[in-house]
Amino acid sequence: MRLKDKLVFLTGGSTGIGFHCAAAYAREGAKVVIVALDEAESSAAARKLGDGHIGFACNIAKDAEVKAAIERTLAAYGRIDVIHNNAGVASPSKPLHETSDAEWDLLMDVNLRGVLHTTRHGLDALRTSKGNILNTSSLVGVIGQSLHAAYTATKGALNTLTKSMALDYAPYGVRVNAVCPAGVWTPMLRQWASEQPDPAGINRYLDDIHPLGYCPEGDVIADASVFLVSDEARFVTGHIMHVSGGAEIGYRR
């Protein structure tokens, strides 16, 4: 029970990687507040975790909605120990010059502005609990990716932001880290796969990019996340942890 009596505020916890993290946090003794785009999906996800967890809709791109969500969490539980910024969008799969302003704005608003909002409204609670922040970033924010320019820009920025936040909040005893998946089978990855020139060959490709030999499910990210948000990582901050099956190492064809 590495997260006994902890309260985790988790964005994008209704599905995919986020739901795997929610389940792992609950197993380790935490209470989890799941916020995501869809109300019914969020509350259903929280119910699956058992008693004492809640889920509701909150668009993290909207400052007022995040403020209300943090206030609701504090009214219900009186504390926040972890903010896990996991919600994200990944479309479109395009080079930069083909990316529309609307597509660019949505990526920035969700993947980056959302972190601004949760930090703005949640930091005081984390200072009180000596808590921590975990950002779900992406390996492509480190190594780049073809046909995914705007998305990779948000994740590259999130990696630097993680380090800057870690420096700014270290004096308060608040740690800030990021976890970087390569590929993980989720609704988001299925959408991305369907946008590729050869959707049929994509399963093989996604297995091959990971030297460990397969494209995983979200459990591998959840296990690393439990470590990073727990006291076992009490001296780890500003760390960008690759959980990528080795996708970034060695010379590749």
Ligand SMILES: NC(=O)c1ccc[n+]([C@@H]2O[C@H](COP(=O)([O-])OP(=O)(O)OC[C@H]3O[C@@H](n4cnc5c(N)ncnc54)[C@H](O)[C@@H]3O)[C@@H](O)[C@H]2O)c1
């Ligand atoms: N799946 C992968 O291969 C992969 C790889 C690297 C990084 N990631 C990152 O992992 C995170 C989770 O991705 P996933 O694959 O599980 O995606 P997913 O599409 O399965 O889930 C995304 C979640 O984010 C929520 N969300 C989206 N926009 C939101 C908004 N404006 N406000 C609140 N919630 C919102 C959705 O409701 C959902 O709960 C993302 O940040 C993504 O960039 C995923």
